[in-house]
Amino acid sequence: MNDSYAKGLLGHSTAGEHERLLLLEKLCDPGTIRILERLPLTRSWTCVDVGAGTGSVARWLADRCPEGQITATDLDTRFLESMPRPDNLAVSQQDVTTTDFPANSLDLVHARAVLTHLPYPEIVVQRMSSWLKPGGWLVIEDPSYLPAQASPYPDFAALLLACEKLLAQTHGTDNSWARRIPRVMAEARLTNLKMSAELSACGRDELEDAYWRQCFSQAIPALMTSGLMTEQQINRAIEHLDQPEFTDIAWMMVSCWGQRQ
Ligand SMILES: C[S@@+](CC[C@H](N)C(=O)[O-])C[C@H]1O[C@@H](n2cnc3c(N)ncnc32)[C@H](O)[C@@H]1O
Numbered sequence: 001m002n003d004s005y006a007k008g009l010l011g012h013s014t015a016g017e018h019e020r021l022l023l024l025e026k027l028c029d030p031g032t033i034r035i036l037e038r039l040p041l042t043r044s045w046t047c048v049d050v051g052a053g054t055g056s057v058a059r060w061l062a063d064r065c066p067e068g069q070i071t072a073t074d075l076d077t078r079f080l081e082s083m084p085r086p087d088n089l090a091v092s093q094q095d096v097t098t099t100d101f102p103a104n105s106l107d108l109v110h111a112r113a114v115l116t117h118l119p120y121p122e123i124v125v126q127r128m129s130s131w132l133k134p135g136g137w138l139v140i141e142d143p144s145y146l147p148a149q150a151s152p153y154p155d156f157a158a159l160l161l162a163c164e165k166l167l168a169q170t171h172g173t174d175n176s177w178a179r180r181i182p183r184v185m186a187e188a189r190l191t192n193l194k195m196s197a198e199l200s201a202c203g204r205d206e207l208e209d210a211y212w213r214q215c216f217s218q219a220i221p222a223l224m225t226s227g228l229m230t231e232q233q234i235n236r237a238i239e240h241l242d243q244p245e246f247t248d249i250a251w252m253m254v255s256c257w258g259q260r261q
Contacts, residue, residue, distance in 0.1 A: 005075055005117060008170040009222055012076040016218045018054070021079065023211040024113065025056040028253060031198040032057055032112060032141065035255055036064075038194075039137050044068045045107035050096050050128065051114030054079045061108070062089035068107075073099075096124055101131040108132075112141040113253075116177045117167075122184050129188040132260040138190055141255040143200075144178035151248050156202075159237035160250065162228040163219050169226065178254040190258030197254050203240070203247035212250060213241060 005011060012018070036057075044067040049058040051074055058072035058080075066088060072080050073094040080091040096111070097118060109128045115121040129138055148160035167173035185193055202212050216238055223229045229237075240246045 005171060009166065009219060010117070010171060012078055014218060016214055018079055020211070020214045020218060021054045023207070023214055025054055026207055027200060027211050028112060028141070028198070029056050029060070031196070031253060031255065032110075032139075033060060035139060035141075035196065035257060036061070036108075036110070039108065039139075039257070041065065041108075042068075046105065047071070047108040047110065048073060048101060048106055048131070050109060050111040051075070052080055052091075053113075055083045055085070055091075057110060057112065058089055059083070059085065061110075062086050071101075096128070100127065103130050104133050106131045106133060107136045108139070109136075110139045110141075113143060115140060115181075116142040116175070117171045117173050119172055121174075121177055122180075122187075125181075125184050125188050129185075129190060129260060134260055136260050137257055138185065138188075138260070139255065139257040140181050140185065141253055142178040142181065143251040143253050145175050145251050146249060153237075153240055153246070153248055155233070155237040156240050156248055158229065158233060159216065162223055163215070165228055166219060166222055166226060170222065178252075181254060181256045185256055185258045189261060191261055193256060193258040195254070195256045197252045199249055200251050200253065201247055202250045203243075208250075209241055213238070 041064055045065045046069045047061045048071045052058045052072035055072050058070050062070045070089045071092050073092045075095050077091050077093045118124055145164055148157050148164055151157035164175055200208055220234055
């Protein structure tokens with residue numbers, strides 16, 4: 001297993017990571033499903049969800065492609081193994097940077113919030129494109145945190161910036177990746193490229209706040225031990241979430257999809 005992800009802040013053994021991923025899927029699935037519904041999905045498509053996390057997208061695909069075959073892959077499959085799943089949904093422990101599916105074998109490859117954490121995402125896009133049948137679709141979604149410094153709440157800006165630095169230090173997460181996706185997909189000779197973006201804001205609704213509170217609480221010990229923030233600074237930033245007038249854009253989920261020629 002790729003140790004750096006597994007041992008980092010977002011590793012599946014980290015306390016609260018299962019809850020965070022369940023909140024992430026609730027937050028992001030409606031946007032992902034809107035995109036998947038724009039594709040010419042048939043009942044017999046063969047699909048792979050890379051870095052499937054807790055498996056909700058793979059389960060949705062299995063439901064929509066009952067005569068097809070769906071594979072949910074992840075570096076760490078513990079949350080996938082425990083989910084109820086139909087016969088057309090397989091779980092496979094794989095590192096997308098080192099393993100392959102046969103060339104020209106898939107109708108759809110989807111990866112959400114995965115490539116931003118990988119060291120050479122461009123190579124992974126090339127690799128995933130090669131798995132597609134001619135006419136098959138690649139859907140890549142990754143968050144962009146916008147410039148954290150631009151937040152009009154300085155305490156909150158400091159927290160977002162510190163989280164970004166922490167993810168870069170512990171996982172190699174690259175916040176600039178999302179902006180490069182369209183170019184990299186074009187370079188992989190994918191056509192019919194389409195894009196969309198969904199904002200996630202703090203202080204807007206209960207689900208979003210629950211997600212962000214979970215992220216921050218998971219990060220607190222590492223933020224303090226790494227010296228990126230003191231406890232008082234963190235508390236001042238998080239207190240914003242209790243103020244009814246507070247709202248701030250936290251990220252933008254950038255989604256791009258394209259078709260193999
Ligand atoms: C932030 S989570 C996103 C989970 C899910 N895609 C979602 O959006 O709900 C990232 C997932 O990618 C997996 N992952 C990280 N590096 C990976 C790699 N090299 N190969 C396969 N999966 C990986 C992690 O284990 C984790 O489940």
